[in-house]
Amino acid sequence: MNTIRTAADPWPAPLAPGPLDAVVDVPGSKSLTNRHLLLAALADGPTEIVRPLHSRDSALMVGALRELGVRVDEAGPDLVVTPGTLYGGGKVDAGLAGTVMRFLPPLAVLADGEVHLDGDERARERPMGPVVEALRSLGARVDAATGPGGEPVLPLTVHGTGGFAGGTVEIDASASSQFVSALLLAAPAFAQGVDVRHVGATLPSLPHIAMTVDVLRGHGVVVEELMADGGALPVGGTPTRWRVHPGPVSGGRVVVEPDLSNAGPFLAAAVAVGGTVRVPRWPRTTTQAGDALRDLLARMGATVTRTDDTLAVTGPVDGRIRGLDADLHEAGELTPTIAALCALAETPSRLRGIAHLRGHETDRLAALVTEITRLGGSARETDDGLEITPARLHGGTVETYHDHRMATFAAILGLRVPGVEVVDVSTTGKTLPDFPGMWGDMLATAGAR
Numbered sequence: 001m002n003t004i005r006t007a008a009d010p011w012p013a014p015l016a017p018g019p020l021d022a023v024v025d026v027p028g029s030k031s032l033t034n035r036h037l038l039l040a041a042l043a044d045g046p047t048e049i050v051r052p053l054h055s056r057d058s059a060l061m062v063g064a065l066r067e068l069g070v071r072v073d074e075a076g077p078d079l080v081v082t083p084g085t086l087y088g089g090g091k092v093d094a095g096l097a098g099t100v101m102r103f104l105p106p107l108a109v110l111a112d113g114e115v116h117l118d119g120d121e122r123a124r125e126r127p128m129g130p131v132v133e134a135l136r137s138l139g140a141r142v143d144a145a146t147g148p149g150g151e152p153v154l155p156l157t158v159h160g161t162g163g164f165a166g167g168t169v170e171i172d173a174s175a176s177s178q179f180v181s182a183l184l185l186a187a188p189a190f191a192q193g194v195d196v197r198h199v200g201a202t203l204p205s206l207p208h209i210a211m212t213v214d215v216l217r218g219h220g221v222v223v224e225e226l227m228a229d230g231g232a233l234p235v236g237g238t239p240t241r242w243r244v245h246p247g248p249v250s251g252g253r254v255v256v257e258p259d260l261s262n263a264g265p266f267l268a269a270a271v272a273v274g275g276t277v278r279v280p281r282w283p284r285t286t287t288q289a290g291d292a293l294r295d296l297l298a299r300m301g302a303t304v305t306r307t308d309d310t311l312a313v314t315g316p317v318d319g320r321i322r323g324l325d326a327d328l329h330e331a332g333e334l335t336p337t338i339a340a341l342c343a344l345a346e347t348p349s350r351l352r353g354i355a356h357l358r359g360h361e362t363d364r365l366a367a368l369v370t371e372i373t374r375l376g377g378s379a380r381e382t383d384d385g386l387e388i389t390p391a392r393l394h395g396g397t398v399e400t401y402h403d404h405r406m407a408t409f410a411a412i413l414g415l416r417v418p419g420v421e422v423v424d425v426s427t428t429g430k431t432l433p434d435f436p437g438m439w440g441d442m443l444a445t446a447g448a449r
């Protein structure tokens with residue numbers, strides 16, 4: 001594992017002294033790492049996970065699996081997971097990880113006893129109800145605390161019985177795609193698999209569900225992506241129903257792609273201050289939502305090129321960032337990065353389709369408006385997103401609300417705005433330990449120390 005350099009609190013975000021010329025090696029994808037870890041726990045043999053993410057969210061997933069009795073060994077930077085009986089009696093800490101709080105309950109129904117699940121204070125407010133309701137409707141016993149609207153929230157106890165029938169279930173996943181992914185991931189171990197139909201008005205983060213399907217198939221599981229009525233999906237169609245067949249999950253060796261969403265702040269830095277940032281091992285094809293950065297940054301005036309396996313982003317030659325009108329429904333986790341560039345842009349921006357960000361690590365729409373405004377910018381919330389208009393920014397101390405992406409948002413602004421300080425930059429450790437160190441290394445290529 002890397003040595004993490006400590007940072008001051010608040011952290012003075014460094015100004016960029018000039019155009020960048022950096023290569024940034026981005027650690028593994030959070031979403032892929034935690035999916036492979038979970039499936040490895042259900043596999044019919046050991047799984048070697050190569051280049052996984054090592055961060056708070058992945059450590060929480062490793063901790064959760066160990067709590068259920070799964071063996072997870074470190075092999076240098078890689079992980080080896082040896083599956084076995086899933087034991088009850090454990091207490092799982094989900095921290096603030098959506099992937100742990102949502103993905104664990106459907107696994108815990110397979111344990112041979114009670115599994116208790118809790119997380120950070122904010123985790124108790126994040127939407128959780130549909131996963132619990134779905135498991136209950138399939139016959140699981142889950143005792144959960146009750147949220148302000150009567151919905152189930154953390155903390156909760158899953159009463160595992162050592163096996164689970166699964167079956168057909170409807171779910172409203174308009175608040176998070178992770179509700180669907182959660183049910184699909186554990187389903188190969190359910191006696192009947194699962195048939196999940198989304199019944200809500202909208203469905204965010206479809207690439208993340210596609211990722212779940214892809215990872216399941218990569219482990220040898222049969223998954224069908226279907227129309228709501230169970231019919232076959234036409235080419236290019238959007239699934240709203242998924243069927244996972246029961247069957248063995250294969251182990252073996254899996255290689256984790258770099259986290260493309262976490263590449264975002266570094267690529268955005270080139271757009272903010274000019275020069276070029278390169279990210280090696282950018283996959284040719286991927287289900288990661290972060291791949292949308294190629295298009296979004298180009299629309300904001302960047303030049304985006306690919307040589308062999310490296311993606312390069314070069315900032316606009318005239319230094320002028322174009323505002324953006326975009327629906328980020330599929331790639332909501334990119335919003336803080338894109339919003340930072342919008343706040344530096346020369347023309348107005350509108351980011352749409354992201355009402356569900358109110359249930360992320362913090363209410364990201366409120367947080368972005370508050371923090372852009374704090375720095376003299378102009379932003380307002382809409383029903384389903386943000387409007388950001390050009391304004392001259394000044395320094396200030398940016399709150400981060402335990403949200404890794406609010407910290408990287410502030411760092412991007414600090415490249416161009418003198419006097420930006422970031423509260424609790426260590427919160428980036430949720431998915432990107434040593435962010436300040438990596439940021440400093442990138443800036444060193446522009447002459448900064």
Ligand SMILES: O=C(O)C1=C[C@@H](OP(=O)(O)O)[C@@H](O)[C@H](O)C1
Binds near residue numbers: 099181332333
């Ligand atoms: O399944 C996953 O790995 C994720 C799904 C998305 O969640 P939402 O659909 O709740 O936005 C995404 O924003 C999150 O960062 C990771």
Ligand SMILES: C=C(OP(=O)(O)O)C(=O)O
Binds near residue numbers: 097099360361
């Ligand atoms: C929404 C995010 O995380 P989580 O997996 O905790 O939902 C995120 O990383 O932007």
